[in-house]
Amino acid sequence: MVKEQSIQEAYEVAKQRYAEIGVDTEEAMKKLAEIKLSVHCWQGDDVRGFLNPTELGDGLSVTGNYPGRARTPEELTSDLHEALSLIPGKHKVALHSIYAVTDKKKDLDEVGPEDFKFWVDWAKKEGIGLDMNGTFFSHPMVRENLTLSSPDKDVRDFWIKVGIQSRRIANYFGQELGQQSVNNFWIPDGYKDNPVDKLAPRQRLIESLDEILAADEFDEKNTIESYEGKLFATGIESYTVGSHEFYDNYALTRNKLWTIDAGHFHPTEDVSDKFTSFLPFGKGLMLHVSRSVRWDSDHVVIMDDALARITRSLVRDNLLDKTNVGLDFFDATVNRVAAWVVGARATQKSFLQALLAPIQDLKDAENSYDYTTRLVETEELKSFPFGAVWDEFCRRNNVPVGTDWLTEVRQYEKNVQLKRD
Numbered sequence: 306m307v308k309e310q311s312i313q314e315a316y317e318v319a320k321q322r323y324a325e326i327g328v329d330t331e332e333a334m335k336k337l338a339e340i341k342l343s344v345h346c347w348q349g350d351d352v353r354g355f356l357n358p359t360e361l362g363d364g365l366s367v368t369g370n371y372p373g374r375a376r377t378p379e380e381l382t383s384d385l386h387e388a389l390s391l392i393p394g395k396h397k398v399a400l401h402s403i404y405a406v407t408d409k410k411k412d413l414d415e416v417g418p419e420d421f422k423f424w425v426d427w428a429k430k431e432g433i434g435l436d437m438n439g440t441f442f443s444h445p446m447v448r449e450n451l452t453l454s455s456p457d458k459d460v461r462d463f464w465i466k467v468g469i470q471s472r473r474i475a476n477y478f479g480q481e482l483g484q485q486s487v488n489n490f491w492i493p494d495g496y497k498d499n500p501v502d503k504l505a506p507r508q509r510l511i512e513s514l515d516e517i518l519a520a521d522e523f524d525e526k527n528t529i530e531s532y533e534g535k536l537f538a539t540g541i542e543s544y545t546v547g548s549h550e551f552y553d554n555y556a557l558t559r560n561k562l563w564t565i566d567a568g569h570f571h572p573t574e575d576v577s578d579k580f581t582s583f584l585p586f587g588k589g590l591m592l593h594v595s596r597s598v599r600w601d602s603d604h605v606v607i608m609d610d611a612l613a614r615i616t617r618s619l620v621r622d623n624l625l626d627k628t629n630v631g632l633d634f635f636d637a638t639v640n641r642v643a644a645w646v647v648g649a650r651a652t653q654k655s656f657l658q659a660l661l662a663p664i665q666d667l668k669d670a671e672n673s674y675d676y677t678t679r680l681v682e683t684e685e686l687k688s689f690p691f692g693a694v695w696d697e698f699c700r701r702n703n704v705p706v707g708t709d710w711l712t713e714v715r716q717y718e719k720n721v722q723l724k725r726d
């Protein structure tokens with residue numbers, strides 16, 4: 306157990322050190338507390354859902370067989386509760402159509418708000434909001450890797466219904482929980498080999514997406530749509546219908562959000578550089594904070610350079626008001642609750658490190674061409690005692706400090722997860 310007194314003593318020293326460079330640690334903690342993460346439910350059960358749990362496909366894959374996967378709504382909410390109790394602050398949980406809870410035999414295009422009452426009741430109990438994702442994968446109606454852009458009308462119509470229902474569900478979340486539910490659209494559509502026609506699938510996708518939006522008009526207070534592109538996936542290497550430019554333009558022209566998944570770009574591309582290219586024109590962003598290793602591998606988020614660049618850009622350029630920060634990873638080689646906690650806490654730590662900087666001074670140096678100061682100070686900041694501020698933040702939020710949280714996960718694993726067979 307980390308001693309309360311040593312946390313506070315270390316914090317006082319850190320507070321002094323930061324004050325010397327004009328940084329207010331109390332202010333930084335206040336700002337950090339306002340950053341709500343959208344914690345993805347699918348890390349808990351390897352993206353299977355409850356509707357018709359099949360193997361994941363359509364370019365997505367989960368590897369590993371760590372014991373204790375959640376198999377039912379009760380197990381998944383219990384695991385989520387455990388994870389949320391170890392992450393400081395109040396957050397949101399992101400769902401997918403496949404997490405509908407119903408006794409009736411329903412297909413993916415049939416689930417509606419009534420099948421998410423379980424989740425709304427649970428979210429009310431937890432005091433959190435819910436985000437939504439229509440599920441456009443792992444279903445026999447994905448024909449030859451195509452859904453909303455398929456040349457077959459019956460295929461498109463099926464998925465249009467899924468999209469329409471997802472909006473109704475998200476609107477229900479917003480209404481019931483009193484906070485906007487972001488409804489994210491990602492579709493796997495694409496070709497393994499070189500297409501002859503690159504235009505027609507995109508035109509069909511536009512028509513399908515427009516049809517989904519035209520079905521209902523919802524108050525933006527309750528829900529807004531967001532669109533997530535991708536570079537490629539395994540089996541869909543040559544052409545992705547919903548590319549980044551496609552959704553960037555779709556979001557702009559429909560006044561919706563653009564989703565940037567950190568794993569969906571070329572490995573040398575800096576995703577944080579895109580925020581300030583989109584936001585001066587667009588309504589807002591949704592992020593899927595993820596970690597790609599060589600490709601869109603959806604590894605658990607850690608404090609690496611890519612994450613630091615994301616959080617620094619959002620903080621330094623004051624973009625948090627227009628950005629929804631969600632997580633998206635799925636690793637089945639480690640305890641799944643621990644995965645959530647590591648990824649969420651790493652994201653928060655990285656935000657804190659970004660907040661603990663003399664941002665205006667650095668901007669002034671930059672604007673007066675003093676690149677020497679900029680270089681020296683940003684480099685020095687990396688070894689400032691931000692960890693002591695993080696520990697104090699955890700202590701004040703009544704969550705375990707340091708690796709003490711793992712002791713709790715181990716207990717939970719022994720008493721709950723490992724008892725599942």
Ligand code: RNT
Binds near residue numbers: 352438491566601
């Ligand atoms: C897939 C996208 C998408 C999914 C989730 C499960 O490449 O990142 O966001 O990971 O919807």
Ligand code: ZN
Binds near residue numbers: 491593
């Ligand atoms: Zn994603």
